Amino acid sequence: xxxxxxxxxxxxxxxxxxxxxxxxxxxxxxxxxxxxxxxxxxxxxxxxxxxxxxxxxxxxxxxxxxxxxxxxxxxxxxxxxxxxxxxxxxxxxxxxxxxxxxxxxxxxxxxxxxxxxxxxxxxxxxxxxxxxxxxxxxxxxxxxxxxxxxxxxxxxxxxxxxxxxxxxxxxxxxxxxxxxxxxxxxxxxxxxxxxxxxxxxxxxxxxxxxxxxxxxxxxxxxxxxxxxxxxxxxxxxxxxxxxxxxxxxxxxxxxxxxxxxxxxxxxxxxxxxxxxxxxxxxxxxxxxxxxxxxxxxxxxxxxxxxxxxxxxxx
Amino acid sequence: xxxxxxxxxxxxxxxxxxxxxxxxxxxxxxxxxxxxxxxxxxxxxxxxxxxxxxxxxxxxxxxxxxxxxxxxxxxxxxxxxxxxxxxxxxxxxxxxxxxxxxxxxxxxxxxxxxxxxxxxxxxxxxxxxxxxxxxxxxxxxxxxxxxxxxxxxxxxxxxxxxxxxxxxxxxxxxxxxxxxxxxxxxxxxxxxxxxxxxxxxxxxxxxxxxxxxxxxxxxxxxxxxxxxxxxxxxxxxxxxxxxxxxxxxxxxxxxxxxxxxxxxxxxxxxxxxxxxxxxxxxxxxxxxxxxxxxxxxxxxxxxxxxxxxxxxxxxxxxxxxxxxxxxxxxxxxxxxxxxxxxxxxxxxxxxxxxxxxxxxxxxxxxxxxxxxxxxxxxxxxxxxxxxxxxxxxxxxxxxxxxxxxxxxxxxxxxxxxxxxxxxxxxxxxxxxxxxx
Numbered sequence: 001x002x003x004x005x006x007x008x009x010x011x012x013x014x015x016x017x018x019x020x021x022x023x024x025x026x027x028x029x030x031x032x033x034x035x036x037x038x039x040x041x042x043x044x045x046x047x048x049x050x051x052x053x054x055x056x057x058x059x060x061x062x063x064x065x066x067x068x069x070x071x072x073x074x075x076x077x078x079x080x081x082x083x084x085x086x087x088x089x090x091x092x093x094x095x096x097x098x099x100x101x102x103x104x105x106x107x108x109x110x111x112x113x114x115x116x117x118x119x120x121x122x123x124x125x126x127x128x129x130x131x132x133x134x135x136x137x138x139x140x141x142x143x144x145x146x147x148x149x150x151x152x153x154x155x156x157x158x159x160x161x162x163x164x165x166x167x168x169x170x171x172x173x174x175x176x177x178x179x180x181x182x183x184x185x186x187x188x189x190x191x192x193x194x195x196x197x198x199x200x201x202x203x204x205x206x207x208x209x210x211x212x213x214x215x216x217x218x219x220x221x222x223x224x225x226x227x228x229x230x231x232x233x234x235x236x237x238x239x240x241x242x243x244x245x246x247x248x249x250x251x252x253x254x255x256x257x258x259x260x261x262x263x264x265x266x267x268x269x270x271x272x273x274x275x276x277x278x279x280x281x282x283x284x285x286x287x288x289x290x291x292x293x294x295x296x297x298x299x300x301x302x303x304x305x306x307x308x309x310x311x312x313x314x
Numbered sequence: 315x316x317x318x319x320x321x322x323x324x325x326x327x328x329x330x331x332x333x334x335x336x337x338x339x340x341x342x343x344x345x346x347x348x349x350x351x352x353x354x355x356x357x358x359x360x361x362x363x364x365x366x367x368x369x370x371x372x373x374x375x376x377x378x379x380x381x382x383x384x385x386x387x388x389x390x391x392x393x394x395x396x397x398x399x400x401x402x403x404x405x406x407x408x409x410x411x412x413x414x415x416x417x418x419x420x421x422x423x424x425x426x427x428x429x430x431x432x433x434x435x436x437x438x439x440x441x442x443x444x445x446x447x448x449x450x451x452x453x454x455x456x457x458x459x460x461x462x463x464x465x466x467x468x469x470x471x472x473x474x475x476x477x478x479x480x481x482x483x484x485x486x487x488x489x490x491x492x493x494x495x496x497x498x499x500x501x502x503x504x505x506x507x508x509x510x511x512x513x514x515x516x517x518x519x520x521x522x523x524x525x526x527x528x529x530x531x532x533x534x535x536x537x538x539x540x541x542x543x544x545x546x547x548x549x550x551x552x553x554x555x556x557x558x559x560x561x562x563x564x565x566x567x568x569x570x571x572x573x574x575x576x577x578x579x580x581x582x583x584x585x586x587x588x589x590x591x592x593x594x595x596x597x598x599x600x601x602x603x604x605x606x607x608x609x610x611x612x613x614x615x616x617x618x619x620x621x622x623x624x625x626x627x628x629x630x631x632x633x634x635x636x637x638x639x640x641x642x643x644x645x646x647x648x649x650x651x652x653x654x655x656x657x658x659x660x661x662x663x664x665x666x667x668x669x670x671x672x673x674x675x676x677x678x679x680x681x682x683x684x685x686x687x688x689x690x691x692x693x694x695x696x697x698x699x700x701x702x703x704x705x706x707x708x709x710x711x712x713x714x715x716x717x718x719x720x721x722x723x724x725x726x727x728x729x730x731x732x733x734x735x736x737x738x739x740x741x742x743x744x745x746x747x748x749x750x
Binding site: 014047050051052053070073076078079080082083084085086087088089097098100101102103142145146 | 316317320321324328332541544545546547548549550551552553554555732742
């Protein structure tokens with residue numbers, strides 16, 4: 001049975017539609033990525049899944065229940081995009097409180113909190129006030145708060161934003177571990193590399209509508225090997241010129257030293273290779289590949305602001 | 315239920331732990347002690363008698379009468395040994411010149427030769443016209459002037475009577491004032507309270523309610539605002555319903571308020587029941603100490619007061635909660651909470667018409683209006699017997715008001731806690747309330 005099912009879900013705010021006729025299915029186990037630009041409707045979708053916001057149309061089914069999602073909060077963990085803790089509370093007290101709101105008993109919550117604090121390197125901070133912690137530490141505390149009741153579904157809204165590389169890695173490891181235990185993690189992000197490395201399944205939404213969803217492997221296969229990965233060793237400027245040629249390359253992600261190219265319809269790899277060699281471009285790598293998630297996203301959603309950002313949502 | 319308790323417990327414990335709470339709880343009894351003891355203590359202190367010169371240009375016995383009356387005036391009770399005035403009686407025919415020279419010396423602070431604090435001028439015209447003159451440094455003190463005028467009034471009256479060949483002593487005895495002893499009767503029984511005592515009680519209760527609603531109501535508001543601005547609320551909103559969140563907040567803050575008030579009441583009770591011994595320690599004479607009486611509170615009045623206290627708190631805290639949820643910054647709340655605060659002030663102002671006419675039509679109506687009943691009903695109950703039906707109806711109306719406010723506030727709260735940015739207009743708030 002799927003963990004989350006959305007069927008034709010729509011949410012409107014004064015003057016604009018945040019989510020429109022969105023249908024999704026998140027199967028149990030694994031990591032599910034909800035991808036989209038800022039303002040695409042990810043947070044609104046998550047809030048509707050959790051029952052914080054009611055959907056205007058459509059049905060949201062969470063863990064088999066479609067009427068009162070909040071009653072299931074003991075089985076769901078949530079890390080909101082806008083982090084926030086009571087600044088004056090002591091770290092341990094705060095975690096115990098968060099555990100209690102999820103129905104965990106106080107002794108149990110205390111035990112779990114201590115274990116997690118120790119594991120994420122915050123053991124010595126349990127008696128300190130939240131405001132004495134650095135931002136990254138506070139983020140970890142809130143992360144612990146979202147999972148200390150051992151939820152079967154963990155929903156993380158932009159979990160890695162604003163984290164230093166080490167904290168980011170610690171959190172990633174934890175998320176992966178939870179998924180390997182057979183639990184489900186749904187996280188939203190606008191950073192494609194992250195999703196590409198972690199997710200089994202993804203959904204891309206733009207302007208509140210679903211653009212694409214499915215398993216990452218299937219999606220990549222569908223896009224086929226119309227993509228070429230390049231690494232330049234010499235004369236990258238000349239390469240840049242050639243990649244402008246729309247009869248060869250339909251779309252280019254030029255990173256300077258490397259590039260990813262979607263071949264134009266009718267063009268093939270050899271033609272591109274010939275042109276590059278003729279222009280005396282040094283090539284460290286020339287490989288026909290599956291497209292990166294970034295390329296898929298851009299192909300589907302458009303590179304630039306395909307639609308202007310809604311000022312009310314900015 | 316356990317989640318709700320967790321919210322209440324957190325609110326209570328975190329608040330009670332703050333330095334602000336500890337300080338204000340300790341300062342409360344200090345303040346009570348000061349208001350209780352300071353006036354008594356000061357009135358028990360020696361105050362230097364006022365030096366008064368009687369500048370007597372009148373014929374007959376007026377000067378002598380004024381002189382003896384002023385000399386007989388004492389601070390406090392008549393048996394007290396402390397005279398109010400040090401009197402110098404100066405007979406002269408050149409009233410104006412002497413007056414001028416005396417006035418020049420008033421208020422000069424040379425202690426070697428004592429200077430007068432004031433001059434009473436007596437002339438024959440004054441006796442006829444009834445207008446006497448006093449020139450002094452203490453004319454700004456109403457108490458001093460009332461006392462002086464009383465003494466002069468008595469002297470002039472006696473002089474006029476004797477000039478009309480009437481015995482002033484007979485008239486004095488005939489016109490001596492009576493004293494009305496008042497005892498309160500409730501439901502056919504003497505309560506042992508005097509009229510002043512019930513008035514005093516009503517007064518204190520109204521004040522306590524007024525300040526408690528303002529202080530703790532605003533605490534609910536700023537606490538919700540803090541939860542909103544620090545974004546804690548979103549995590550909580552995933553686990554608790556808006557009503558649970560709001561209720562937890564209100565009950566938590568309310569419990570802190572009740573706890574603090576109980577501590578203060580206990581301190582006040584201890585201080586008042588041990589007034590005599592404590593004043594004794596401060597070397598205040600026992601006659602002053604015993605003159606301060608403390609009214610007793612009957613159990614039923616206490617119950618009525620507490621009931622309406624709780625109802626009033628829920629009513630106004632709910633409104634303040636809605637205001638807190640609507641706003642995104644402290645500045646916003648200062649404007650937005652005005653209507654709520656005005657409601658509390660209006661409730662407080664009810665005190666005056668009700669004290670004037672506790673059984674009047676206005677008083678009866680006010681008892682039934684939820685927003686002012688928490689003030690009006692205990693007040694009426696404390697000064698006049700209130701029919702049980704009226705009391706229950708008032709409770710019912712207020713309780714209905716509380717439910718209405720709770721419904722309204724939770725609907726505003728539900729949407730408000732996730733709405734950031736510009737404060738919503740009244741129309742937007744109305745839409746929040748209307749949408750399912």
